[in-house]
Amino acid sequence: MSLIKYEENGKIGTITLDNDKQRNALSLELIRELDAKLTEIANERKINVVIIQAEGKVFSSGHNLREIDGAPVEDVANLFEECQALMEKIRNIPQVVISKVHAIATAAGAQLVAASDLAIASDNSLFATPGTLIGLFCHTPAVFVSRNLDRKKAAELLFTGDFITAEEAKIHGLINRVVPLEKLDEETEKFANSVARHSLAVLEAGKKQLYTQLQITNDFDALTYSSDVMVKNSQKPDAVEGIRAFLEKRPAEWSDR
Template sequence: MVQSHVNVERDGRIARVQLANPARRNALGRTLLEELYVEFSTLGGDPDVGVIVLSATGPAFSAGHDIAEMVGRDEAYYRDLFGACSSLMQLLRSLPQPVIAAVDGVATAAGCQLVAGCDLAVATEQSTFATPGLRLGLFCSTPLVPISRAIGQKRVMQMLLTARSIDAPTALAWGLVNQVVPRDELDAAVDDLAHQILEFSPLVTNLGKSAFYHQAGLSEPSAYEVMNEIMTANAMLPDAQEGLQAFTEKRSPTWG
């Protein structure tokens, strides 16, 4: 029987997904990518899950792809590996629930991509981030997709072309993570963020996440056109009407 390297726990409406292969520095090998895809797909279809938290065991959040697994493989293997990783990143974007990365340690290459692929991220002060593919003769072409969208062209090009790590305060200043906290405060900070999200209508939160990523790829005129339609549909939802009514009545809303 193949050992699983992904732990999943439920804590009320929070689902916790944990990378659990510290001996391999939580490397994103083909099997682990498949495990993550299956678990996230399952959670995405569960209406009782409002927020998903992604964390890891050991000193590394994820050291990227499993280099030992990659040596001497054929083109079909590489195409499948990078395709599986890209599919996972796109799945994270398409999930209805917000996904929070809880980062403690190194997040390198595809591991850094995984952080950028989450909707939000909280990191410890000791965490570092890098896209050092050039050291191996491999430009981090797939990781740059979400990272560039998080931190912008000049900053991601610096990471890509120098292969140097950035520390947690730099990651915060650049927009790769939302918060930096002491290690012993990571769980509390992530839970606080999750509970803030859970205060609101799940349906509207899910709608909003989808709308955000939809408009991101559109021109400004097209984005306004599409968002006008989405916001109109949103306003017609029972939860929106409840929220508006509750505001006028100076009471807390009761979401459906």
């Protein structure tokens, strides 16, 4: 039986973590199912936006500690390798990934939110990286948490292990939107549609370039690379169509090329 569910609606695909019993832990099995589904979505190129949501009491509680407790170190190493591969998959698919959080996202669950391109949460949501509480610092969640939130706030999450509210998470950069729980579905759909309406080719090129230039320390090296991408992409079918449509004051028709 699968630990995730999937459905598509127009240009939006929704993956639902569906393992309430284990608090949607990022178990090895769940990681593999998520990775396989994202690979399929990337290959099919039918949708533009992937929403990752969850059913049950929490969004995700992070790794399944039973897969670490007493396990051979090789197995632990493999677990973290596959988890890293999942984070890289999120980065490398052409689609924009939105985490949709309700209730609680902790440890690797918070990492999943941080590694997503965008995130929305209900106003009762809480976020934490509580590894210190169980004697194992959230070393891997720290990477994307500290690349989303400012340094002091990231340190606070990691050193205290305490929760921050959705509102704090928004102000400090972990998530984009906070909405009342009863509007979470509706507002996520609006948010997803604001991205899904664009050309997949344009989103793909933008996602690739946005993150690539972020890995270039020097501002103007990053700009030189980005100018080059911009010039090349200005010649692509959807740019030609989009600019022409704008100048002719008509809606553009995307070919996704």
